[in-house]
Amino acid sequence: MIVFDLSCAGGHRFEGWFGSSADYDDQQARGLVACPHCGSADVAKAPMAPAVPAKGNTRQDVLPPQAAQPMANTPMPPQVQQVLAALAKAQAEALKKSTWVGDKFADESRAMHYGERDEAPIHGQATLAEAKALIEEGVPVAPLPFPVAPPEKLN
Numbered sequence: 589m590i591v592f593d594l595s596c597a598g599g600h601r602f603e604g605w606f607g608s609s610a611d612y613d614d615q616q617a618r619g620l621v622a623c624p625h626c627g628s629a630d631v632a633k634a635p636m637a638p639a640v641p642a643k644g645n646t647r648q649d650v651l652p653p654q655a656a657q658p659m660a661n662t663p664m665p666p667q668v669q670q671v672l673a674a675l676a677k678a679q680a681e682a683l684k685k686s687t688w689v690g691d692k693f694a695d696e697s698r699a700m701h702y703g704e705r706d707e708a709p710i711h712g713q714a715t716l717a718e719a720k721a722l723i724e725e726g727v728p729v730a731p732l733p734f735p736v737a738p739p740e741k742l743n
């Protein structure tokens with residue numbers, strides 16, 4: 589079933605239920621769709637309109653739909669973009685002396701912390717659980733503020 593908002597030549601609005609859009613077209617063409625208020629068969633689909641609140645406050649209806657959207661698409665001020673770009677560059681600079689160890693980050697960090705291998709700057713990936721465990725063990729690790737692409741993916 590499909591419901592259409594219909595209006596007659598007299599301006600009455602009412603709902604009509606049909607099996608399908610084609611069903612409506614067929615019934616309407618044969619004059620079988622009549623206004624329940626005045627009986628007029630001069631009926632057409634009413635233009636789509638939002639439901640009007642009963643109290644007559646139509647202010648909401650005239651606002652464009654995007655006005656209700658969250659503000660996530662608000663552009664960042666240029667200063668923010670500059671600072672972020674500078675930070676991203678600083679991170680890249682800092683990581684130049686660091687070795688990418690990929691998903692071995694937790695193992696390598698732990699090995700260094702317990703003196704099982706020479707200390708060296710490394711960076712890689714760790715799951716949230718791994719990172720939490722490292723921090724709880726006192727291994728000095730910190731999340732990188734910006735994502736780092738694995739070197740093998742840069743080619």
Ligand SMILES: [Zn+2]
Nearest residue numbers: 596600623626
């Ligand atoms: Zn009517």
